[in-house]
Amino acid sequence: xxxxxxxxxxxxxxxxxxxxxxxxxxxxxxxxxxxxxxxxxxxxxxxxxxxxxxxxxxxxxxxxxxxxxxxxxxxxxxxxxxxxxxxxxxxxxxxxxxxxxxxxxxxxxxxxxxxxxxxxxxxxxxxxxxxxxxxxxxxxxxxxxxxxxxxxxxxxxxxxxxxxxxxxxxxxxxxxxxxxxxxxxxxxxxxxxxxxxxxxxxxxxxxxxxxxxxxxxxxxxxxxxxxxxxxxxxxxxxxxxxxxxxxxxxxxxxxxxxxxxxxxxxxxxxxxxxxxxxxxxxxxxxxxxxxxxxxxxxxxxxxxxxxxxxxxxxxxxxxxxxxxxxxxxxxxxxxxxxxxxxxxxxxxxxxxxxxxxxxxxxxxxxxxxx
Amino acid sequence: xxxxxxxxxxxxxxxxxxxxxxxxxxxxxxxxxxxxxxxxxxxxxxxxxxxxxxxxxxxxxxxxxxxxxxxxxxxxxxxxxxxxxxxxxxxxxxxxxxxxxxxxxxxxxxxxxxxxxxxxxxxxxxxxxxxxxxxxxxxxxxxxxxxxxxxxxxxxxxxxxxxxxxxxxxxxxxxxxxxxxxxxxxxxxxxxxxxxxxxxxxxxxxxxxxxxxxxxxxxxxxxxxxxxxxxxxxxxxxxxxxxxxxxxxxxxxxxxxxxxxxxxxxxxxxxxxxxxxxxxxxxxxxxxxxxxxxxxxxxxxxxxxxxxxxxxxxxxxxxxxxxxxxxxxxxxxxxxxxx
Numbered sequence: 001x002x003x004x005x006x007x008x009x010x011x012x013x014x015x016x017x018x019x020x021x022x023x024x025x026x027x028x029x030x031x032x033x034x035x036x037x038x039x040x041x042x043x044x045x046x047x048x049x050x051x052x053x054x055x056x057x058x059x060x061x062x063x064x065x066x067x068x069x070x071x072x073x074x075x076x077x078x079x080x081x082x083x084x085x086x087x088x089x090x091x092x093x094x095x096x097x098x099x100x101x102x103x104x105x106x107x108x109x110x111x112x113x114x115x116x117x118x119x120x121x122x123x124x125x126x127x128x129x130x131x132x133x134x135x136x137x138x139x140x141x142x143x144x145x146x147x148x149x150x151x152x153x154x155x156x157x158x159x160x161x162x163x164x165x166x167x168x169x170x171x172x173x174x175x176x177x178x179x180x181x182x183x184x185x186x187x188x189x190x191x192x193x194x195x196x197x198x199x200x201x202x203x204x205x206x207x208x209x210x211x212x213x214x215x216x217x218x219x220x221x222x223x224x225x226x227x228x229x230x231x232x233x234x235x236x237x238x239x240x241x242x243x244x245x246x247x248x249x250x251x252x253x254x255x256x257x258x259x260x261x262x263x264x265x266x267x268x269x270x271x272x273x274x275x276x277x278x279x280x281x282x283x284x285x286x287x288x289x290x291x292x293x294x295x296x297x298x299x300x301x302x303x304x305x306x307x308x309x310x311x312x313x314x315x316x317x318x319x320x321x322x323x324x325x326x327x328x329x330x331x332x333x334x335x336x337x338x339x340x341x342x343x344x345x346x347x348x349x350x351x352x353x354x355x356x357x358x359x360x361x362x363x364x365x366x367x368x369x370x
Numbered sequence: 371x372x373x374x375x376x377x378x379x380x381x382x383x384x385x386x387x388x389x390x391x392x393x394x395x396x397x398x399x400x401x402x403x404x405x406x407x408x409x410x411x412x413x414x415x416x417x418x419x420x421x422x423x424x425x426x427x428x429x430x431x432x433x434x435x436x437x438x439x440x441x442x443x444x445x446x447x448x449x450x451x452x453x454x455x456x457x458x459x460x461x462x463x464x465x466x467x468x469x470x471x472x473x474x475x476x477x478x479x480x481x482x483x484x485x486x487x488x489x490x491x492x493x494x495x496x497x498x499x500x501x502x503x504x505x506x507x508x509x510x511x512x513x514x515x516x517x518x519x520x521x522x523x524x525x526x527x528x529x530x531x532x533x534x535x536x537x538x539x540x541x542x543x544x545x546x547x548x549x550x551x552x553x554x555x556x557x558x559x560x561x562x563x564x565x566x567x568x569x570x571x572x573x574x575x576x577x578x579x580x581x582x583x584x585x586x587x588x589x590x591x592x593x594x595x596x597x598x599x600x601x602x603x604x605x606x607x608x609x610x611x612x613x614x615x616x617x618x619x620x621x622x623x624x625x626x627x628x629x630x631x632x633x634x635x636x637x638x639x640x641x642x643x644x645x646x647x648x649x650x651x652x653x654x655x656x657x658x659x660x661x662x663x664x665x666x667x668x669x670x671x672x673x674x675x676x677x678x679x680x681x682x683x684x685x686x687x688x689x690x691x692x693x694x695x696x697x698x699x700x701x702x703x704x705x706x707x708x709x
Contacts, residue, residue, distance in 0.1 A: 006480035010466065017468040017509075203462035207525075210428050210458040211481040212450045370430045 003213045007221025008228070015191065015229055025187040025233040026240070029179040033172065033241055041171025044133035047077035050088040050100035057108025063119065066141045067101070076137045092122050099123045099134045169336055173245045177331030178304030180237050181266070181324050185298065187233035188270040192226030193278045193287040201284045206370065215368045223271055223359060230267035238263070242335065249338055258341055262330040265348050268355030269323040276362040298324045326350045378406040379442065381533050381565035382427065387436035389422050389589075396422045398589040399436065404567060404582075409559055411580035412569040413677070419589040420569040421461065424537050427567070428458045441532050454482070457526035461537045465521050467511035471502055474510060474521060475528045482529035489528075496524040499558060516547030523554065533565045534558070540575060548572075552579050573677040583677075585684055592684040600680045606632040608649030609679055612656055613669040614640040628655050635682065640668075645679060 015021060051067065053060050064079070071078040080097060082088040088100035102120035110117035121138055123131040199205055208218060238259055242250045249255045277294075278287060300306075301315055302324035308316060319325045330347035333339040382404035389397040397419045404410040412420045425431045427438050429449040438445040441455035465474045472493060479489040497503045500520040505513060510521055519539060526534060536555070540548040552575065559566055570576050576583050577597045585593040585600070593600055614621065617639040625634045625644055630652055635643045646652040649672040660667050 002483060003481050006477050009480070010469070010477045013473060014466060014468050203460050203464040204466075206430060206460050206462075207458075207464045207478070208481065209430055210453060210456065211478070212453045212483070213481055369432055370425060 004217040004221040008225045011225030021191050029183040033179040037172030037175045045075045047098040049077040050082040050097045051079045052082045052085045052088050053103045054105045055103045055107040059108035059111040060103045176241045176245050177328045180331050181327040183237035184230045184234045187230040188274050191229040193274045197284050219363050227267040227271045234263035258334050265351040266327045269351040272355040272358030276358040279362045279365045302328045304328045381406045383439040385437045388434045390434040400591045408581045409566045411576045411583045413576045414586035418586045455532045457531035457534045459522050459526045459536045465510045472506045478525050479528045496527045500524045536568045587685045601675045604675050604683045606645035610644040611671045615666045615668045
């Protein structure tokens, strides 16, 4: 047992003496959180929409007043006068403007006559976020205009009342669980996989193998050290990320316990997986080459960025065996929902079984000789 | 120099040891024994099988066939008992550069389960032995190459082993550091009653440091004995090195035909190593021959037989050939050039 702790001591002394691993483990997830969290999920503003008014009647004026109201309030778009529909279409195509509203001749007359009044909207649908946002605003304007001037005293139509269980979750908060998982993955990859192979290549393992240390002591020493580093990375990013995202859940002691349990089993799972992948690798280039591929294979199918429900069947199957899935789900349950132990118990169980299972497979593959 | 323990069982006994990788046989049935307290050298070029041999003896790789008994324990059956008895210094510098000298030693002492009080005492003692006491708290990365090698040696001794294996311990060191390592190993053997097995491809190292030598080539043991015995086995007491300013095809035959000459080796254009039973007579004959032919001798030296000559004698080639011979490269003929 003391020999196992000697391995852990060596690794931890190296880790604290050279803070580069910790910095690298945290830098990418924090930057990802800050850049992607702020870049995505924000409201679209400042789009330019052409208005081609062939009607100039009172209803057309009413419509344009509604557009002006959007321009000064929620600022999704502002309008630009166009006299020619063909020119407006061309400018949407070339990107000078983002959309064009065509108010046809006789529009006001048709509104008063209740005779199928139509307003045209030309959008650039290669950018679905912008076009979707303009379409939604336009739809809302049209719905408002369609609403009867005098509301009946008793509602006659079915209404949907939406109750949101949690406060508004912006994209920064939504991304935080994924970034916590990513920080732990990077720590395991560098502090576990890469260092393990580099030590092998440098002859450090040769030094261990000539001592009376047993195979189990060596395996558990190496893995315990790598798991401790991942736990430290996980805790650091959870705290820093929560503060950046404005989540106060980390100040609840019970939630902290849940987070700690999740971080520990995630470290075991990620590290077990990494050790299994690296146990017979000799070439220091291999873990470096695998870094990106593994990241792609594990991170995106986990539902960290997009809901698993939208995946095709084969990708869903991958997400079922992906430890990232359970780690991200666990972090979401605690950080965003404060769901208690009940909400993470399956995640904890899966990650623990996965970690121990991979370690049990890897241990017999570990060679006590060169 | 020798502090061999008489009538004691051998510290190392290797019998018909074989290592095979698929069809390739890296070590081909080598046998030798090393007496307690002896400094024993394995001499051979890179790729001769020295490191494979030392790795089998130190339990790092399994034996394909044969037996190796280290300090009375069978390597194949009692690997852990062997590991407790030995200290091993691999070829590469593997101490952690970020850790201090003391931390490196302490971690290895813990790997050998040395109790705390003994650990502190041992670290102090080995640091004294390798003259690194004042560098105890320094990070290894701040030390010079020679000092780092001394840290490695200290690390291998921190659990008081009986037998010390060193795989090319002076490779990459400057001449002064190499001599310092030799002196240190000799002192350690005397003060700690160590048996030392060292691999090297440096002739001078083997000559000055080792009580006995085994010359290994292509996985075979080609010669075994003290440096003196091995040199005596080479026909010819002296080596005459002669350099003519002009190379002619007849030189080799003329030199071989000379009285007392036992062998002639062409080193480069006009440069020959001549093994002779009488260095003075051969020198005089060489000068006379060159004068009568109107040739000029640019340099001439006479020396006693060296281990280099021993190696040539047993393997038919020079040790340094393998290390310094440049790759053969032929320029393509230029257009219009005469063949």
